Amino acid sequence: MGRSSKDKRDIYYRLAKEEGWRARSAFKLLQLDEEFGLFKGVKRAVDLCAAPGSWSQVLSRKLRGKDVKIKEMAEEVKIVAVDLQAMAPLPGVTQIQGDITKISTAQEIIRHFEGQPADLVVCDGAPDVTGLHDVDEYIQAQLLLAALNITTHVLKPGGTFVAKIFRGKDVTLLYSQLKIFFSGVTCAKPRSSRNSSIEAFVVCQNYSPPEGYVPNMSNPLLDHSYDVDFNQLEGPNRIIVPFLACGDLSAFDSDRTYPLQLDASEEYHYTPPTQPPIQPPYQQACHLRKNNLLAKEDSPAHLVEAAFSAMELSASQGDNSTERPCSGLEFSG
C-alpha cells in the first residue's frame, strides 16, 4: 500500500485533489445542483458545519465564479460559512466561528445578509461516531435538526435546505419532521456518494413553516416518535420520501476501482491532498503508542506518568494547535 492506493480505491478522492477541492464531498453538492438547480437565483447562501470548506468552495465557485455571467450578480452574492473551527479563507465567503445551536449565530448570519433572509442553507456535517448504529443515527438526526432549527431562523419562505442524512432505522421519523417545514422533501443520492454508504442528502424545497410557527432556539427541535401502538414501526404508514439518484451516469463511478492510468494520453502523477487532515482526538494516544509508552500489564507503572509529562512537553513544543477548540458543537464535515 503506498500513498497512491487511496487514489485507486476512491476516484473522487483523487479527482478532488486534482481539481483543488478541499474534500471529495464537493462533487456531491455539484451533482445535487445538477439535478435540482439548487443555485438558480441564489444570492444569499449559508453553509453550516462548513469545515474543511469544500461545500463553501462550491458555493463560492458556482455563485461567484465564472459560471455567473453578470458581474454585478456576482458582487451581490453573499456566502456565510459557519463552523466551530476556523478554516482557510475562501474568496467571497464570510466565516462565522460559532455554534449552530446558539441564537447569536443566527443573528450574526442575518446581520451579514443585511437583514435579508437566506435563499439556500446547506449542511454537510457529520458527528463523531460511536460505532453503535442506533446512537450514531440519533446523533446525526440531532445535528440535522439543529441545522433545521437555525435554518428556520434564517431561510426565506420558499427557500431550499440541503443536509446530509443517514438512511437508518428511524429515518422516516426525520422525514415526517422535515415535511412539516417544507412542501417538497426528496432523498437524493449523488453518484459521487458511494452506493455502499448509508449517507444520502435531503433536499427540502419550498420552505413553508406551519402557520403561526415562531422560530425558537431555546429548546432543541426533537425528532418525532412512532405512533403510540407502533403501527408505523412495522406497518405501511411509514413516511418515505421519494428517492432520486443525482448526477450524470457518464460521470465517474464512486464504487468502481480504477487503474492509476485513467487514459493512455495522460501519465499519472500523485497529487498531495489540498488540505492536511485535521488533528484527530487520538493524537496523544498515538504519540504514546509510537514511543511504546502506553501502559501495559508487564510495564512498570512509573513509566506512564513519565510518559505523560514527556508528552505534555512535546505537545507544548510542537505546533500550538494540538488542543482543538473547546466550545461549541464539534462536527467535522
Place this chain on the structure above:
Amino acid sequence: MMETAALVVPITALEFIREEYLLKGEGPILTVYSLQSQPKACASLSVLHNYRIHGIRPKPQPADRWSSHLGEDLVVFGGKAVCLLRLSDEGQRLEQLSPLVELQDWALDVHWLSGNDGPLLGVALAHNSALLLDPAEGCVLALSSCQEGCLLYSALLLGGTWEISVLVGGTVFNQLVLWRPGGTQPNKKAPVERRLPGHCGVIFSLCYLQETGWLASASDDRSVRVWRVGDLGGAREPCGDPRPTCLRVLYGHQARVFIVKLSPGRVYSGGEDGGCLLWDWGGGGRVARTLKGHRAGGVRALAVSEGGEGRSRWVATGGADGGVRLWQVEGEEEEDEAKGGAWEGESLVNLGFKGRGVPKVVRVVGDGHWSQGLVVVNTDHGEVCLYQGGRWSPLWDGGPEFQSYCVMEVLRVKGWGSTAAREGLCAVGSLSGEVRVFLLSQPDTGVSLRGGLGKVHSLLWVGGLTDREGRKGYLLASGAEGLVRRWLLEVEMRDTGLVLRAHPLDPLLLPPCAKRWLTAVVYLKRPQGALWVCGDRRGSLLLFEEKHRADGEEPSREEDGKETSYRTVESSDDKEDMTVENGGADKRGEESCRVGPALQPVSCLFGLHGKQGVTWLCDHRGLLYSAGRDGCVRVLQVGRQGLEVLRVQRACKGMEWLERVIILEPRDSQEDQKSPELERTGSGKEARFVMLGFHSVHFVVWDPVRQERLLSVSCGGGHRSWSYCPHQDGLSVGQGALVFIKQGVVLASQPSGEAPSRAGSLDLREGLHGRGVGCVCHLGVVGEAGDGHWDALVTGGEDTSLTVLAVQSQTGTVKALSVISDHISNIRTLTAVQRFDGRTGRGEQTAGQPLSALVVSAGGRAQMQCYRLLIRGNGQLGQPSCQVIQVASHRLDGQWERKRNRHKTVKMDPETRYMSIAVIDDRTESVLLALACSDGAVRLFSVSELRGTFELLWESFHHQRCVLSVATCCLEDEQGIRRVFLFSTATDGRIAVWDMSPVANPEDKAPTETQGLPEPLLTIPAHQSGVNALAVWVEGPGVGHRNGTRITLASGGDDGQLSVAVIGVQYQEEAIDGSGVRLQILSQWSVASAHAAPLTALGMLSPGLLVSTSPDQRVCLWRLTNTGLSQRGVLFSHVADAAGLAVWKGSGDRAWAVVCGQGLQLLKVTDMEDGGNREEVTEEM
C-alpha cells in the same frame, strides 16, 4: 408470520445483582444469568421493543433486605424507552411491571430516587436535560434543562432525591459539566456549576464512586481520566468539591475507550481494542491485568460486582461480537499486599539453578504444575541436573564428550513404585555422534548408542505407543547428511533392577537440503506397517513407510506381527543386554550390520512450512497437525497421494514462530483409536486445538477459534529452550505454566488457580465476528430432529474471517465451529455447493454422513478462497464438529504480490474488490463461478478440487461500472439441452442477462473458445442507481406452461426499490446465431419505497414469495401475484446495517431467513401457505 429464533448482536448493557445474577442487554432482550456454581442463563425477555438496551439499573435494596424474597425490581432503558421489571423466583421469572414508557428524548442514564410516595426515577436526557418519572404510572413529574443546551454523548444522574440530584454530562465539546436538575425554578434553565475540561475527544462513558468521591470518564481520545469531585448528590453541596481536580490520566488502550467502571482502588476500562484493562490505583495507575476475550469491534459493556467474601469480584465484559465473558479478579487490597513493590517479573519464578555451567535445555516431566513434576536441565558442562521439591541436584555427568554441545530430550514413561508418575527416559546427544539414554530414577544404568558419524543435530522421542505399560519409546537421532537413526527403547523390571533395552531399526534418510536435520516426527500405526511422518529444519514434511518384516510371519497374525518382529531382534540381543555403558561401544559394528538400508521418503512436501522449519507434528483421530515457524498450523492426512494438506490455520498477526499444537479434545478411548477404517480413510474429524509459539518477546497460547490469547508469558522471544505444562484438567490450556531459560536462568511462570481466573474466563456467550458480517450462506442441516438438530451456516465479515456456525433454532443457540482467517481483506460474498462426501462425488446426504459442502468466499484485494467443509452432528452430545479442507486460493494481482522490489514501483492496476459471487455450473468436477468485480468486470472462474486451483476463463467489461451483484439460473429446454443464464448488475441500475450455455456445456468448455462470449441477450433498466441484490427463480416447462420456461427475476436497489421482472424463454429451432434463445419480458412490477434505506439483500422462497432487508432494519415479506407485488409482513430487526440474507425452506410450511450485518438474526417464517403457492402466480399468466 415472522418471528425471531436466534439473535446475536452487540452487547450494550451488563449489570450484576450482588454476586448472584448477571443481567445482559442484547438488542431489546434482557437475559438473566445465575452465577451459582455453574453460571447459566435462566430467564430472558424482550423488553424494549424497537430500542436497544443501553442500561440496567437494579433498585437499591434496603440494608435489611427484607423485601428481597419478593424479587428484584429493575429499570431497563435504551433509546427513548424506559421499562420497569421484576426478577423473582430465584432468577427464573422476569416480568414487566408497567407498560413501556416512551420519552421525547434519548435517555442516557436512569437513577432510582426516593420520593414521598415511593420510588421515583430520574432520567438524564441527551439534550442536557433531566426528567423526574413516576415509574408505576409512567408519567413525567418534572423536567429540567441546563443552560448549556448542547448534546451529550454520556451522562450520569446522581443523588438520593430529585431536589439534591446532580447531572454529570459528557458534552460534544469534550468536557464534563455538572449541574443540578432539581435546584431550579420551573421554566428556568439551570446553570453549569462545575466544568471539567481536558479530554480531546467526546466522552463515551462515565462512572462515579461514592466512597471515594471519584468520577471516571472514558473518551474518544483513548484515555480514561479520573477526577476528584467530592460528594456528589449530597445534601450539603450537591455538586461536590468546588474545585474538582484530575487525579489520573490513563493511557493504555490501543483504540477508543468505550466504557469505564470504578471500585475502591481500581479502575476498569473497556475499549475498541477488545480489551478490558484493570488499573491499580497505586503507583500512579498501572495496568494490573488485561482481560482480552472479544473479537473485532471491542468491548461495549462492562460490569463489576461489589465483591463477595474474600473480596474477589466478578468482572463481566460484553463485546460488539455478541460475546459475554465472566472473569474473576482478586480483591485489590490483598493483591496489593502480595505484590509489594517489584512489578517486573512478578508472575515469574526463578528456579535458582544451582550447578556447574549454564543451563541449555529444559524439560519438565510429570503431570500439571512443574512444581509437582521434575524439571530436567542440561548444561554446557555436559551435565544433566534435576529440580525436584525445590532443590537442584546433579543427575548425570557426560564428561568431556558432552561438554559445550549437548542436545537432550526426555520422554515420560511409566515407572515403578514411588517414582511411577515421574519416571522419564532421558536421551542426550553429543557433537561426535554419541547418544546416551538413561532413566531419570536410575541415571547410572543406561545405554550408549551410536547416533552417526558427525554431530547429533537433534534427538526426538516418539512415545504414547499402544503398549499398555507405557514403558516403550522410539528414539530418533538426526546425524550428519540427513541420516536419522532409530531405536526402540524398552524399560523392564528385573530382579537386578530396571533394565533398558535398545532395539535398532532401519534408519531414515532425509532428502538433501541446506539444513538437513529432523525437527519433528510422528508415528502412525497402520495395518500394513508403520508410517513415520517427519518434519525437517528446511520446512519440509516427509512420509516414510515401514513395511512389516516378513520374518516368516503369517499374514493372519498381522496384529502381533510387530510385537514378534521386535522379539526377534531382542532375542538375538538377549545374550548381553545393553545395560552396561561401557559395553555399548563394542556393539556398534554389530548393530549397524543388523539394521537394513536407510528408508527413503515416499512422499515429500518440500518447504511446506517455510525456510525456518517445522517445529511440531502430532496426530489425532487420523489427522496430522503440523506447526512451523511460518506462523501456520497445517492439518494433513495421509491419502493415496501421500501427504495431503487439508487446511492451513494461521495464528494472529505477528505470531510467526509456532512451536506446538495442543489438541483440546480429550483423547479418545482405545476402541476409537484402533478403528482401522477411521485411520485409513482419514475422515476423522478435525479437533479443536490451540497454538503455542512466540509472539515478539512473549510466549503465547493462541486459540484460533476464539481468536484470543489464552496465555502470554514475557520470556524474551524465540531461540530458547522451553517446556509447557498444561493445566491438570487438560482443558484449561491457557492456565498452564511455562518453564524456560532466559540468559542462563531457569524461570517458570506461575500457573493460575481454579478457573475462571487469571488467564481464563468463563464464556457465558460466544461472540461472532464483531465487525459487520457482510455475507451469510446456509449449508444445510446436521443431526437428527430434536436437540441434535442444527442448521449449518457460514458467515464472512469485515474482520476478514470466515466463521462456520451451527444454529439451533429451537433454543436460539449459536455456536462457532470453526474460524478461517485466510482472507487479507473484507469478505463480501460467499457461495456454497452441497456435494456428497468424496472429492468429486455428488448425491444426497444420507443419515450418519457428514454434511459436505464446497464453499467459495471472495472479497477485497481480489481474493478468493475455496474450502470443503465436512460438518457432522454429535447427536445429543453437543454441538456439531466441522472439518475444513482448504481447496484453493486465488488473487487477481497474485503476480504483483510475488514481484520483488514491488515497494519501489507504483502498482497501476486497480485494487479490485469482489462484490458478489454465483455458481454457474457444478455438474462437473470443477465448479464454474461468476464474480462481480469493482473494476467493472464480470469474470468467470473455474475451481477444481482435484487440481486445487482457480482458473480465470473469461471476463467482460460490458458494464463499465462497478459490478455489484451476480446471479445465475439454469434450465433445460424441450430437447433436454441445458441452458445457463447469468444476471449481472452495476451501479447504473441496469441488469444484464447473459447466456452462459456455451461455457457451461462441457463439450464447448475449452477455455480458448469461451473468449468470444456474446454480449448480453437482454438489458433491463430496473433501478435509478446501484442494484445491490438479485434473486432468481425458474419454472420449467414441466410445470405446464404453454410458452415454455419462465424466469422470475427480483432485484433490490440502493434507491430502496424492489423490482420484479418475469421473463419468458423461447427456443428457436435453428440456432443460427449461436444462442438459439429468445428472452422476452412478460411483466414487470416494482415497489418504489419498499425500504426507507438501500435494499441490500433479497431472498426468494418461491416465485410468489420474496424476503428483503435493508439498513432501515426491516425484514419484509413480499407476495408476487399476477396483479403485482404486495407486502405480506414486516419485522423490525435488531441487526443494524443489514448486508446479507439467506433463506431456505424448512420442514412443513415453515421457512427460515437469516439476516446478517452488525450481528446475526435467524427468523422463522410461518404462514407460507398462500404466499408460497406458486401455482396461483403462474397459472393465469
